[in-house]
Amino acid sequence: SLAPTVRPNPNPTPQPSFSPSTNMPSHNPTNTQFPCLGSQLGPDKKLYANEYICSPDGRYHFGLDREGDLSLWEDGLTKIWSGVTCCTGTNVAFTMQGDGNAVVRSSSGVLWSSKTHGNAGAYLTVENNGVAYILKELSSWSPPKLLWELDYPTKQEPPSLAPTVRPNPNPTPSPSASLPTMTPTKQEPPSLAPTVRPNPNPTPQPSFSPSTNMPSHNPTNTQFPCLGSQLGPDKKLYANEYICSPDGRYHFGLDREGDLSLWEDGLTKIWSGVTCCTGTNVAFTMQGDGNAVVRSSSGVLWSSKTHGNAGAYLTVENNGVAYILKELSSWSPPKLLWELDYPTKQEPPSLAP
Helix, strand or coil: CCCEEEEECCCEEEEECCCCCHHCCCEEECCCCCCCCCCCCCCCCEEECEEEEECCCEEEEECCCCCEEEEECCCCEEEECCCCCCCCCCCCCCEEECCCCCCCCCCCCEEEECCCCCCCCCCECCCCCCCEEECCECCCCCCCEEEEHHHHHCCCCCCCCCCCCCCCCCCCCCCCCCCCCCCCCCCCCCCCCCCCCCCCCEEEECCCCHCCHHHHHHHHEEEEEEECCEEECCEEEEEEEEEEEECCCCEECCCCCCCCEECCCEEEEECCCCCCCCCCCCEECCCCCCCCEEEEEEEEEEEEECCCEEEEEEECCCCCCEEEEEEEEECEEEEEEEEEECCCCCCCCCCCC
């Protein structure tokens, strides 16, 4: 939904750069921290915790880490993408289903899906450019069909992989309908489009009022220091600074590693903007033009794409959702510009998606 940016292609074109000859990894087989099971995952095959497929050169690993988070790692050191499937239920498994859909399931249900069902025989692969793809062979004389690619801000796009990959506009219905997906935030990326979703037809939001914005959190919590439940125009958050919900249960901000994230009860990271470990001097800014941005020495890492709304502010509510709002007048409720999207969030009746 932490929706990867999952973007299968509506007009896929043949992809000449994929061939079986490139799929024998040159990784170090003794790497027990990131055990590699090859560079492809075929139909009806699974990955469990701490199992990965890797790029042919062994640099990139894609799979489930020790905590069950679907993730992409570079050089065995840096997590450069997260599907935010960590710590939700037990018996987590990633399955490349026979119908072409890739799914992460646990005892809690479906945590992530590529939404590429209706493509029997499709398979998952990781290439040397650090991107995972779901492909389907069409014939022995033509290149495979590109169904899905992993999307994140710093990925490398070879000329033959134009960034026009989008979900299939007419997917075949799947028995596992209503599956949550992570769109970060290439932060579309977000998105690593986390999943940034400015409201195309925002409606006034009656449930927000200044009287609810005084947090009842414990001010002595130094692990998650709370600076209030709102962040106003031109205000910033730095590493290990957060705003929190009025009841103190949810914290939204930059963790110690500079990852824009949402935490529950100070224990569980339930959403990640995947801004960790990219450059120095990371800061989250609620800009005066209404756009929320994470920047580091490497540039812009994430954006809410809500510019053009001077005076907007960020808030976190007791339902565990962060919103960007804009006051219209003293007698009307604020305008909803953006809300944080993740699979398990609670939607109050007054906040219809």
